[in-house]
Structures are given as structure tokens and as C-alpha cells.
Amino acid sequence: MPAGRVGVDLVPFARVRRLTVDGDAGATVLRxxxxxAEIALCHPGAGWDVAGIAGRLAAKEAVFKTLRARGQTLPWLGIEILKDDAGAPVVRFSGRAAELVQDAGIEQIDVSITHDEPFAVAVAFGVGSSDNS
Amino acid sequence: MASAGIDDVRAWILGRHPDRTTIAPDENLIESRLVDSLSFVELVYAIEGASGVEVDFDTIDIQDFQTLSSIEKAFFATTRIA
Structure with missing residues (x-):
């Protein structure tokens, strides 16, 4: 792969809000x-943190774009957007997502998330040293 | 003849795109942006509800979801009585 790959995505709050008010169906889709672990971060009290969900979903998509995994569906649960001790977003991979990361030759991915009604935007930057392109 | 299940799926997609009134059976749902990664999860849920088939996201074949025709073939194949 090149020295680095970048991915970006945007998620409107309205799309998340529609899921959070859609009863069992919306909750099932969100799960x-x-x-x-992400739900624990996005469901801190009485209700869903719409901005937090939108930011996480945008970050997952941004990370997935750095993998350039043509013909693959986004492994939503295998790309987790969690928080480090300082509250910054960190990415954890598992299952099929971890395999895709390895196939892409990416060794480290960093993400940045911003949200302001009505959108969340995330950027991911992946770096690696393999010969994969 | 289209199954009732695929009609439900078509109606679900059209319900999210009020600018559209029809979807051709062979129209690519992803390339035409009728379905994106976020709505894909909802689409799968809608297909499961209409077909009764549970979809495993870890073994999913994206080809089964490219068009209404491929969805019908994968999830709503009708049993014909001779």
C-alpha cells in the first residue's frame, strides 16, 4: 500500500434519530x-446519544474506506470505535474486519470525529508498510 | 410473477426515496445509491422480515443484494407445484 490511506464519511443525525425512535426494529438495526461496548458509550442514560452514534457510524465507514475492500460489506461490529483514557476515539478490529485490515497491509489507523447538528463527520487515516496496493 | 415478499422490499426502498416511483428488477441498488452502507443494514432487516430468513453478516454475499432480481432469487425463490 502507499504510505497512507485516507477515508471520510458523513452521517446525518436524522438517519440515526429515525432508528432510535423506531422501537424494536430500530434497536435491532443499531445493535x-x-x-x-459501543452501546455502553452511546446509551449513557435514559436515551440514545444520537451525536455519539452518528459519529461512530461515520468513523466505521471512514475506516472501512481505507481498507478498499471491494465487494465486501462493511463489518460493522468488527470495527469498534471506542475511547482511550483521554476520551479520544480509538479503533478496535475483530473477526472479518481484522482480516480485511491485514489484507490491506494496514498496521495502524487513526480516526477523528466531529459532530454538529445536523451531521457527524469522521476521517480515518491508515498507515502500513506492506507491498499491498 | 414477483413474490409478495419482494414487493415488500421494493416498497421499503421506494418509501425511502420519494423521488422514485419504480425500480427495475435489474437496477443496481448500490450503484444507483438507492441503498448505502447505512441503509444496507436496514434493508437486510427488511428482507429478513419479509422472507423469514435470517442473514449472517459474517458470511453475507453482496451479490445477493445488488438488484431486486438477485434479492428475489436469494430470499424469495418460490416453490412451484407441478
Whole structure:
């Protein structure tokens, strides 16, 4: 791969809000995109943190774009956007997502997320040293 | 003849695109941006509801979701009685 790959994505709050008010169906869909650890971060109290969800979903998509995994569906649960001790977003891979990262020759990915009604935007930057292109 | 299930899926997609009134059976849903990565998860949920088939995201074949025709073939294949 080249010295680095970048991915970007945008998620409107309205799309997340529609899921959070869609009862069991919306909750089921969200649980297919957010791990238990992420849900714990996005469901801190009485309700869903719409901005937090939108930011995480945007970050997952941005990370996936750096993998250039043509013909693959986004492994939502295998790309987790968590927080480090300082509150900054960190990416954790598992399962098929971890395999895609390895195939892409990416060794480290950093993400940055911003949100302001009505959108969340995320940028991911992956670096590696393999010969994969 | 199209199954009732695929009609439900077509209606679900059209319901999210009020600018559209029809979807050709062979129209690529992803390339035409009728379905993106976010709505793909919802589409799968809608297909599961209409077909009764549970979809495993880890073994999913994207080819099964490219068009209404491929969705019908993968999830709504009708049993014909001779």
C-alpha cells in the first residue's frame, strides 16, 4: 500500500434519530452496527446519544474506506470505535474486519470525529508498510 | 410473477426515496445509491422480515443484494407445484 490511506464519511443525525425512535426494529438495526461496548458509550442514560452514534457510524465507514475492500460489506461490529483514557476515539478490529485490515497491509489507523447538528463527520487515516496496493 | 415478499422490499426502498416511483428488477441498488452502507443494514432487516430468513453478516454475499432480481432469487425463490 502507499504510505497512507485516507477515508471520510458523513452521517446525518436524522438517519440515526429515525432508528432510535423506531422501537424494536430500530434497536435491532443499531445493535447490528454497534457492539455492546459501543452501546455502553452511546446509551449513557435514559436515551440514545444520537451525536455519539452518528459519529461512530461515520468513523466505521471512514475506516472501512481505507481498507478498499471491494465487494465486501462493511463489518460493522468488527470495527469498534471506542475511547482511550483521554476520551479520544480509538479503533478496535475483530473477526472479518481484522482480516480485511491485514489484507490491506494496514498496521495502524487513526480516526477523528466531529459532530454538529445536523451531521457527524469522521476521517480515518491508515498507515502500513506492506507491498499491498 | 414477483413474490409478495419482494414487493415488500421494493416498497421499503421506494418509501425511502420519494423521488422514485419504480425500480427495475435489474437496477443496481448500490450503484444507483438507492441503498448505502447505512441503509444496507436496514434493508437486510427488511428482507429478513419479509422472507423469514435470517442473514449472517459474517458470511453475507453482496451479490445477493445488488438488484431486486438477485434479492428475489436469494430470499424469495418460490416453490412451484407441478
Amino acid at each position: 447490528r452496527m454497534l457492539s455492546e
